[in-house]
Amino acid sequence: MLLITLAGASVSPFINFLMFKAIERLDMDEVNNVAVIDFPTYADQTNFFIILIIGVMLYGLLTTYSFSREYQDDTLKSLLIIPINRTMFIISKCLLVFIWIMFLTIYTLGLSMVFALLGGFAGINVTNILQVGKVYLLTGFMMFLLVMPLMLLTSILKSYVASVAFTIGIVIVNLVIMNSEFLAIYPWSAPLRIVNPLINVATFPYWYSWVAILITGFLGILLTIIYFNRQDIQ
Amino acid sequence: METAIKTYNLSKHYSTQKAVDQLNMTVRKGEIFGFLGRNGAGKTTTIRMLLGLIKPTEGNIEIFGMDLKKNKNRILNRVGAIVEYSGFYPNLTGTENLQVYARLMGLKKQKAIQEALEIVGLADETTKLVGNYSMGMKQRLGIARAIMHHPELLIFDEPTNGLDPIGIKEMRKLIKKLANERDITILVSSHILSEIEQLADRVGIIHHGVLLEEIDLKALKNANRKYLQIRTSSISQAIKLMENNLNIFEHELVEENVLRIYNLDTPPAQINRLLVESQLEVMELVMKEDNLEDYFIGITGGGSIG
Numbered sequence: 001m002l003l004i005t006l007a008g009a010s011v012s013p014f015i016n017f018l019m020f021k022a023i024e025r026l027d028m029d030e031v032n033n034v035a036v037i038d039f040p041t042y043a044d045q046t047n048f049f050i051i052l053i054i055g056v057m058l059y060g061l062l063t064t065y066s067f068s069r070e071y072q073d074d075t076l077k078s079l080l081i082i083p084i085n086r087t088m089f090i091i092s093k094c095l096l097v098f099i100w101i102m103f104l105t106i107y108t109l110g111l112s113m114v115f116a117l118l119g120g121f122a123g124i125n126v127t128n129i130l131q132v133g134k135v136y137l138l139t140g141f142m143m144f145l146l147v148m149p150l151m152l153l154t155s156i157l158k159s160y161v162a163s164v165a166f167t168i169g170i171v172i173v174n175l176v177i178m179n180s181e182f183l184a185i186y187p188w189s190a191p192l193r194i195v196n197p198l199i200n201v202a203t204f205p206y207w208y209s210w211v212a213i214l215i216t217g218f219l220g221i222l223l224t225i226i227y228f229n230r231q232d233i234q
Numbered sequence: 235m236e237t238a239i240k241t242y243n244l245s246k247h248y249s250t251q252k253a254v255d256q257l258n259m260t261v262r263k264g265e266i267f268g269f270l271g272r273n274g275a276g277k278t279t280t281i282r283m284l285l286g287l288i289k290p291t292e293g294n295i296e297i298f299g300m301d302l303k304k305n306k307n308r309i310l311n312r313v314g315a316i317v318e319y320s321g322f323y324p325n326l327t328g329t330e331n332l333q334v335y336a337r338l339m340g341l342k343k344q345k346a347i348q349e350a351l352e353i354v355g356l357a358d359e360t361t362k363l364v365g366n367y368s369m370g371m372k373q374r375l376g377i378a379r380a381i382m383h384h385p386e387l388l389i390f391d392e393p394t395n396g397l398d399p400i401g402i403k404e405m406r407k408l409i410k411k412l413a414n415e416r417d418i419t420i421l422v423s424s425h426i427l428s429e430i431e432q433l434a435d436r437v438g439i440i441h442h443g444v445l446l447e448e449i450d451l452k453a454l455k456n457a458n459r460k461y462l463q464i465r466t467s468s469i470s471q472a473i474k475l476m477e478n479n480l481n482i483f484e485h486e487l488v489e490e491n492v493l494r495i496y497n498l499d500t501p502p503a504q505i506n507r508l509l510v511e512s513q514l515e516v517m518e519l520v521m522k523e524d525n526l527e528d529y530f531i532g533i534t535g536g537g538s539i540g
Contacts, residue, residue: 074321078379081285081317082338083310233287 001065008058009104010111012049016042017115024119038123039116043132044196046112047139051191052174055143057167058104063097063147064163067154077233086229093151094221098144105140109133135195142191145217152224155231184209187216236263237299238387238419239284244293246279246443253279255443257293261421266413268434268451269423270530276443277423278318281391284421285315297387311339314385316393320376324365328356328375331364332382339383350382354408370401377408381416388412390422394429402426406433431526441534454529461494462502465518466509469493475512476505492518 024037070076080086109132116124150163157163170188181203183189190209239261246254254276261267271277282288284295286306295302297309322331332347341347351357354374364372373393380388390409394402406429413420424430430437431451438448466472469491476482476495482505484497495505502519509516 073323074319075323076321077282077285077287077317078321078335079338080287081310081313081315082335083286083307084338085307230289232289233282 001062005058005062005100005104006107008054008061009108012046012054013108013111013115016046016049017119020045020121021119037119037121039113039121040123040128040132042116042119042121043109043112044135046108047135047195048192050108051139051143051195052178052189053171055139056146056170056174056188057164059097059101059143059147060150060163060167060170061160062100063150064154064160066093066096066100067151068158068160071158080233087225090151090221090225090228094148097147097151101144101147102137102140105136105143109136139191139195142194142213145213145220146188146191148217148220148224150220152220152227155224155228185212187212237261238263238297239267239421240296241280241284242294242296244280244283244295245291246276246283246288247291252443254283254290257440257443257445259438259445260448261419262436263419264417265435266409266420266422266433268430268437269421269440270427270430270437271423271425271440272534273425275425275440277425277440278391279443280440281315281317281389281421281423284389285313285317286310287317311383312386313389314380314383314387315389315391316373316376316380317389317391318395320372320379322364322367322372322375325363327361327363328359328367328371328378331375332379335379336382341383346382346384347378350378353381353411354378355404369396370398370404373397373401373405374408377405377412381412384416386418388418388420390420392424393422394424394426402429409433427527427530437526439530439533446533449529451526454526459496460498460521460523461496462498462505463488463518463520463522464493464495464505464509464516465491466493467491467515467517471512472509472514475508475514479508480505494522 020037020042070079079089112132113124113129150166153162153166173186174189177183177186177189178192184193184204185208190212193206193209194213237260239259241257241259244254244257244259245252257276257280259280269277269280279288283290284297284302286302298312300309302309322328323334326334328351329347332350336347348357351359354377356371356374356378359367359371364375367375373396377390377393380390393409394405397405409420409422410433412418422430422433434451436448436450439446464472469487472493473485473487476485480500482495482497482500484495486494486496488494502521506516506519
């Protein structure tokens with residue numbers, strides 16, 4: 001599963017690398033200043049794809065996997081007999097998901113740097129790397145919060161299908177509203193607004209985006225803990 | 235007599251169905267208690283309540299004299315269990331799986347895992363992943379997991395599920411060995427009468443969620459009625475003959491041509507002579523005694539174990 005998620009995390013840097021090289025090849029960067037080929041822009045574009053499309057699906061998959069495998073392998077009842085406190089069990093799963101997402105985030109950053117070097121993109125310096133690193137880590141933290149509702153969904157339905165369907169739905173809505181003002185308050189697109197404060201969504205204050213993300217995340221964790229503590233383990 | 239497990243009006247209701255109803259069960263310290271019932275009788279539901287996996291609708295559970303609701307962690311640290319099939323992480327070896335559980339239990343003794351694997355005969359399987367284990371190996375690994383922390387109480391729910399006859403025999407030997415060598419209280423549930431009969435000191439019979447009776451198997455053997463079983467070509471004629479000529483009225487028709495006679499005052503040879511002289515074919519004439527299966531059928535109202 002780790003290899004699958006590494007492969008998934010490689011998609012955005014790779015596709016963007018190809019896109020930027022294509023732009024360079026077509027001289028679109030020099031003609032009428034259509035595009036800028038540098039590391040910060042490339043990294044920003046990679047992050048954009050992660051927030052909008054790949055992140056939810058990839059991190060949603062690993063969240064579902066980390067939880068549902070205990071049902072699939074029938075190990076959950078043996079763990080709870082040890083005994084393991086049910087709340088601590090959920091918190092440990094959250095911690096696992098968090099570490100996994102941050103690992104993939106750092107991996108994506110590293111891979112982006114490698115592709116930028118290979119592509120000869122300008123602007124690879126310590127300042128830019130640190131700035132991009134901060135943005136990536138912040139994105140990783142927000143994405144972690146945003147996949148917490150999937151943990152609740154998995155503990156109720158115990159299957160991949162519902163989670164995959166849910167993430168597809170999230171991505172579709174992301175794509176539909178990405179040019180509208182609702183981008184700022186829809187939790188799964190709100191990270192775009194936070195990492196790009198210049199996005200013009202003046203209708204809603206900046207802090208609305210944070211509230212949407214935090215409520216989604218903490219409510220997801222809280223409801224999962226409550227549900228799991230009440231659940232009969234069949 | 236100290237008790238290991240005691241339940242008070244234990245019940246579990248699902249919508250309109252009562253899976254377990256007002257169960258009052260006692261398991262004494264040091265004994266092997268057989269929990270017997272048909273499929274769907276409520277055995278697994280009861281065991282899951284004892285292990286805190288399911289919350290009872292009503293009633294209380296005491297284990298080692300402590301209320302399970304208030305002392306769950308303290309109690310379950312002293313309990314080992316297999317609930318139906320043993321689940322393991324298929325991408326790890328048996329030892330690695332046990333190391334995961336040992337860590338979570340806070341088990342410090344390094345030797346504990348090795349000892350447990352030796353007891354169940356899996357010490358040599360060092361490289362095989364659990365995903366490639368047979369059903370019997372997984373069940374044995376489940377026992378290793380249940381015993382490695384030296385619990386005082388073992389709860390096995392259908393431990394022979396999915397095992398072949400050799401595997402069932404090995405499992406039975408293992409359970410008896412654990413009971414004898416470690417002086418552990420063992421609660422084992424099964425729908426296989428013969429297994430319980432060979433293992434248990436006392437048996438609790440559950441039917442439709444209700445505990446019908448707890449019986450001591452030794453006492454049952456002593457109290458078991460002896461009878462003469464006869465199979466003839468015409469049972470109805472045989473009954474008339476015995477009633478009219480020998481005053482035998484204490485009998486029971488168990489199958490189409492099989493009769494059990496509980497009045498043993500009349501010698502079997504005399505009964506045989508009467509039937510033969512009356513031109514009846516006597517296909518079977520044998521002394522037997524009631525066993526657990528007969529007792530079970532008697533108190534559950536008939537039908538097979540399921």
